[in-house]
Amino acid sequence: MSGERSVFARSLLTAHSYFSVIILRFTMHPILLSLLLGLTAAAANVFGGTMIVQKNWDRSYLKYFVALGAGFMLAAAIVEIVPESLILGGKSAALLVLGGYLIIHFFEHTITPHFHFGEETHSDEFVASNRGFSVLLGLVIHTYFDGIAIASGFIVSSWLGWVIFLAVFLHKIPEGFTVASVMLASGQSKRLAWGASVLLGGATLAGVLSMAAMRQHIGLGLPLSGGVTIYVAASDLMPEVNREPGVKMALVVLLGVGVFFLLDRIVH
Numbered sequence: 288m289s290g291e292r293s294v295f296a297r298s299l300l301t302a303h304s305y306f307s308v309i310i311l312r313f314t315m316h317p318i319l320l321s322l323l324l325g326l327t328a329a330a331a332n333v334f335g336g337t338m339i340v341q342k343n344w345d346r347s348y349l350k351y352f353v354a355l356g357a358g359f360m361l362a363a364a365i366v367e368i369v370p371e372s373l374i375l376g377g378k379s380a381a382l383l384v385l386g387g388y389l390i391i392h393f394f395e396h397t398i399t400p401h402f403h404f405g406e407e408t409h410s411d412e413f414v415a416s417n418r419g420f421s422v423l424l425g426l427v428i429h430t431y432f433d434g435i436a437i438a439s440g441f442i443v444s445s446w447l448g449w450v451i452f453l454a455v456f457l458h459k460i461p462e463g464f465t466v467a468s469v470m471l472a473s474g475q476s477k478r479l480a481w482g483a484s485v486l487l488g489g490a491t492l493a494g495v496l497s498m499a500a501m502r503q504h505i506g507l508g509l510p511l512s513g514g515v516t517i518y519v520a521a522s523d524l525m526p527e528v529n530r531e532p533g534v535k536m537a538l539v540v541l542l543g544v545g546v547f548f549l550l551d552r553i554v555h
């Protein structure tokens with residue numbers, strides 16, 4: 288009996304030390320953690336792309352992801368990322384936040400004649416097939432900054448890292464979905480459409496790796512990420528939310544904000 292108990296106790300102890308080693312590793316290596324989470328975010332891009340090429344998949348719930356993501360991202364950017372950036376770099380960090388916003392606006396909308404988040408149904412806008420590629424370029428720049436954002440967060444603290452990861456993750460499936468549907472609307476093959484979502488995943492990982500290699504430039508990476516996050520929340524996702532009539536979607540946005548504050552309460 289006591290032998291059985293000691294086996295149980297020993298295996299519990301083994302499990303305990305196994306998990307503490309993992310947790311220790313993660314707290315010791317924020318870069319490793321941001322790489323793993325960057326990979327998770329990249330996989331979500333590919334998942335979104337797969338949804339578009341597999342026509343029979345149900346995607347009616349995607350709009351809730353968009354609304355939840357919009358609320359969560361907006362709260363995370365305004366309440367956490369921007370203030371942390373100001374602490375890091377002083378008042379001049381605000382200029383970088385503005386810069387981050389404008390960079391994504393430039394690549395997603397100025398050089399791209401037609402772009403919005405969600406399924407692309409306006410195929411008449413894509414008579415010139417290179418328009419699909421200009422959207423792809425815009426989204427590659429955007430997703431590169433998603434990766435920069437995740438790594439920047441973990442360089443500052445694991446709380447900020449997790450918050451930014453969730454903010455990124457919540458819009459990753461719609462993002463992969465968007466790029467694949469734009470490619471299809473511009474007359475590209477399913478294989479290429481899916482490949483475009485893989486490319487977005489790759490750009491996210493490249494962003495994580497760049498920030499990991501340039502940790503000393505956190506004062507640049509974090510405020511730029513703040514501006515990018517505000518752009519994605521308020522100018523990419525929110526207009527999609529507003530296209531749906533009724534209060535239901537607005538409530539999901541509020542739920543996203545609520546989830547952010549709930550996490551804040553639990554952690555702090």
Ligand SMILES: [Zn+2]
Binds near residue numbers: 401402407408409412
């Ligand atoms: Zn459209």
Ligand SMILES: [Zn+2]
Binds near residue numbers: 430433458459462519
């Ligand atoms: Zn993104």
